[in-house]
Amino acid sequence: MDAQTLVDERGELWLALAPLWLEREPRETDYAHMVKVIQRHDLTPNQLEWIFRLELAPVLSRQQMSVVGEWRAFDENKLLRQLVAHNLRLHGWRRKTWALFSGLTTMMTRHRWNELMARVMVERERLPH
Template sequence: MSCREDAWLALSELWLDTELDESALRSIATRLRASGLSLDELQQIYAYEVAPQVWLNHWAVAGVWEGFEAQWLLAGCRRNQSGGRWHRLKCRVLRRPMTYGCRAEWQQILAFLADRDFN
């Protein structure tokens, strides 16, 4: 599995229908740091590749809570990765509803990643 695919799987957990505590957020941040991808790249992956694939789960009455099916997730993220200008425009327009349910958690993860002492 590639480092980008690992990042997709880790980030998708932000949209599961579960409450993520600090330990879970630290675990996601650890996996993202281990991917070796830059912070800018991770932010692009979050907004343009993962969010468009999984965001409706936060708006579902009874969403997925155990984990997204990996083949479905990876295929969708690959498709989103190769999306052109229209895809990026849709993501910018829909950014708030796509990230509404996990914005605070994402900010915590970014803080962990920015902390040089975070392991």
């Protein structure tokens, strides 16, 4: 998969989910936007979990743990470049290694992720199939 295909397929979803890693707790509007974008992408909970654990957490947890101070916003273009670079290399041993360590990279945002997934499930039950 090339960089443009990754941006086309995942860019909107990645950027919508990035606030899970911000220093501040996501706002209601953040969660509402995340749910709306997730619904557009029509992914299963399992697929979403792996996107969270393997595609996003390795990049965003490093930003979250950095010592540069507050991280209340992010540069979307820079973030997309970092996410694309990471995901283009996410094969073989790298994928297995990130899967192994995904508990550590998601630890600080797991409560937010669980809240988001609960909201997604409520929304999916509310909508007609």
